[in-house]
Amino acid sequence: MKLKLTLIALLSCAILFSQNFLEVQLPTPDKLNPFFVGPLFKSTIHYGATPANYNGKVIVFNHGYIDLNQSQFLFDNSFYQKTYNEGYQAVFVATTRGGGIWVNGELLAESIDIVTNKYNVADVYIIAHSNGGKAAEAAMIQYGKKDKIQQVFALGTPYWGTYLADISQMPWLNWAWRLTGLNEGARTSTTYYCRDVVRPYLDNNENNEPEKFVVLGASGYFNGSNLLARAAFTVTGGILLPIQGANDGVAPYRSTLRPGATYVFKKNDYRAFFDHIDVSFGQFSWPYVKSYIQNRSQKSNPSFENINPENYITTSNYYIIHSENEYDEIIFDKNSRFAVAEIIHENPKATFQGINKEQTDQLKINTQGNHRSVISLTSNNIKLQSNSRFAAFVKQNNGITMSLENQIRNKYPLLKVDISSTQKNNSLLTNIETRGVIIRTSNIDGTQVQSDPEVITFDKINDSFYFDTKNLEEGVYSLFLNSESTGNFKRSIISGFVVGDINKALTFNTEVNKPLDKNEKSIKLSPNSVKNYALLSLQGYSISDKISLAVYDITGKKMKSFEVKVTQNSEYNISEKLEQLSSGIYLLQVNHEKTIKFVKE
Template identity: 65%
Template sequence: MKLKLTLIALFSCAILCSQNFNEVQLPKPDKVSPFFIGPLFKSTIHYGATPPNYNGKIILFNHGYIDLNQSQFLFNNSFYQETYNEGYQAVFVATTRGGGIWVNGKLLAESIDIVTQKFNVDQVYLVGHSNGGKASEAAMFTYKKKDKVALAFALGTPFWGTYLADISQMPWLNWAWKLTGLNEGAQTSTTYYCRDVVRPYLDNHPDNEPEKFIVLGASGFYKGSTIAAPAFLLTGGFLFPIQGANDGVAPYKSTLRPGAEYVFRKNDPRAIIDHLDISFGQFSWSYIKSYIENRSLKSAIIPDNKFDNSKITSNYYIIYSENEYDQILLDKGSSYAVAEVIHENPTASFEVFDKNLKKLNIHKSSSYENHKIIIPISENNITLKSNSRFTAFIKQNSGILMSLEQLSMSRYPILKVDLYSDKKDSQLFLNTQVHGVILKTSEIDGTPVQSDPEMITFDENDHSFYFNTKNLEKGVYSLFLNSENKNNFRRSIISGFVVGDVENSLNEVEDESHIYKSEKAIWITPNSVKNQAFLSVLAYVLPDPFSIKIYDITGKEIKNFRIRTNQNSQYHISEKLKTLRSGVYFLNIQGFKSIKFIKE
């Protein structure tokens, strides 16, 4: 009876697991059509042809994004051909597009069960490219498949996250992430999510076996032979000065999983390749093969594997194309700045105007690339216009820096901001304001959420600025941080933080029957305000009169007024918004809720 129940359980599990995947048989490597279209929506297992010299070993590839899985056996990638020639059975697993580390890790764990049962083997060799490497560690340790994995190879995996994902969490900047072709799944790849959730949880997991990981991290986003995606161009100018050597998506230091074996050093001449190249067999297979055939092989590379992004420093501020009020301002005492611009339209045109709206010639040394332009600025109060959405990082060598650090790794971290200058000017930082916009972007388990922006202000104490997160509900928050000192300087940082008990949150199951869905609502009609604007307030108890504050996109308060309540809960506020310049704003009622609107 016991055996019968066991067989029924195993059979049921096999059916359940297989229901999550399409299973497709590939022809031999030389017969795969270059026009092959892989999965676009459904998680899929592609079985490679079994080689005639099959050695009994399975190579399981996982890209980490469902519609890029086919890059492992198409686009002149030699992995399939190389493994076939050497007698290895290749299997290519596509998990989800935007599910993140925990969802993809669970699916990868299920695929490991399916594959080991199908080929009657005890273990597989995992080869995970990019987020596929993060799914591998979740599958092995969170979902208990470590004993079924002989070795796990991580190719360009951002174990400590990437600033490109940080940028994506700003709703008005997520188009930049979409230029990479990845589009989704950034919530669990931010530097702060990996720092505060993924690494503490997995590196201290009782089942963690870091010695099973072999890391191949590349350093040459500018040297890739297969550059085809805008990501490698648009991130270069931004990532390089902030995170150092990188492959265009994953900084080298971010690829260092603590305790793993590292094949390449930073800027290793063998790895001056980009994020796509590192996934190709012609670049990586020889190293993978050597470790499979010689399990005791060691590279003798012991770098500092602590990717410390607890303190971030900025010498730039950010302007946004949708805001007519955004101007390029020079720091006090500065006569020169550089605008590093990421633009949505690859063939965008740009115009520069002075404070009198006189059109200026863009300096001939300005450099144009696909989705990126660098514009030197030598005048103050400059307006930048384009026929494309853009974001500009204004950098100046004035010696003024802003830093953001997290003082506590507790459930409610305290954020600290400091300002520095190499100039002896005692008046430089007087009357400085530090404020920001935060959005809860996901639960701690990475589940995306829709939330309203909140404006926060940092309190000054002994020349530093602090924000305590103790009054926030648990979750993962993005932060657009800004400091400003009128006529002296502006600085910006895009980052984030996590509030709540990480370990318990990852282990608990939410009972949705206890979730209360509020009927409260605030909205502006129309949302894009031109001549008329009506504010509607539903189910909020408001004092009479109640206060309204208007903030710009940086979180700076620019207008406040009071309105008398009425019975129909609709308020004509056209005159109050009339003086606003075109751009994106936030409206907050009585400290209850903030909503975004656009002023044409």
């Protein structure tokens, strides 16, 4: 089956208007032009034709962020044809691609009122792809439409989020997320946002009716029907596999397991070896959906993994290096003789060479498909060079593992890090520094915020390392966590956490914007990409004597610190202080108050 590239001819259709939706009437499936282009940038309700054998049941389709509404009735997708033949009234609702669960949930709730009124029915069935399944639960629970929804069929919905979204919240890695076309809606699709906000809020809501959800979670990121999609999902599925297990290239199987729902497939079920695109197509999913509509009493598959948010632990046996940082090297753990670098790269045909002080290393490269390679290294202190931006996950199988546990305590979680070893001799686990870089990316309701990175350190208590979030502003934070024992090992984790009262934050009360403070404090480094010149400017600060400055790499490791004397015009030429830095991404901390990200060319 070919995913058709569209988008030239127009099919004549009637367009109506509601408060937030365009309303479009489709012809019968056999007369629908395969090159139909409906509204692409406006929330839209596409009404399917009413079949002659209409059985009185209405099915509402809602898309995920990977596709447009049209993908559920075009591109060789048989949902429209099959539901029409079976006598169902099909309606295709386009919400937004980037609005997130709460915005799309409210829009879907509005569309349900429009649709039930139009067809004079008490309720509808919902077939939702990907994050459309989260919009469906928000519409049902948060926006009060549970009595108007008969059942929700969730096709590849990451109810517990996806690590791909976690990566997207790292500013220096979000290009990797864009490779998939999934760059929208990421803020409310991270594993930590779903774990700390969505699941506890919705699962404990009095309007929650989990028995109405039927989950189709796929496991075949490597086995899609479309060659282009398969190439992309081989990359993303390969990233997810060691971290989140079996997946369809976007949604890990265990993430699709909505608590209390009916699960159609087991993990790695041979019937579900298809990818995130295919699960949204009728020829793959309709036979199962139809059977559940016709036989509501079918039992859930008993073999599934359960996820308990209270003991959600992320583990790592790798560290991460980034192509833009000349200071990044592949350094073996003590006593290790080789390493494996799993690499994602922006250029699908990237080439690599390894450079150390003595020679150019001949790398053993195993290309896993477009945008992904695996490199085996037998030489230490290697700098990877490439014709592409890349991120390398460097693994060494010596039994040293870092784990991150989010210990939820009211509004302020406690982050706990443990370093463990399977080796009897734990002599490598000494003089460990655990640090992180955090960025506040959104409010708890998912609205984006602009904030600067901040370097944090973890305090060692007994044999564990802790960071208390009680002094942080309310919001959602991304975290790049790193532990290091110089000369012994390094480990990294990309994750995040949420600070604040989710029940209060999700009341969605609109507050009047505060007027701008004319005396607002500001710290700027110009230019942001530093080559031979760097000017630091401070406005609104009352500093009597000296300004303390510290430079960190993107893992939070301090590279240097220095002071400058206060001047009358509050501008400071710090070019000389930065000129010895290797090329890469750095963080400049000013007086322990504000941290600025900059690039050294």
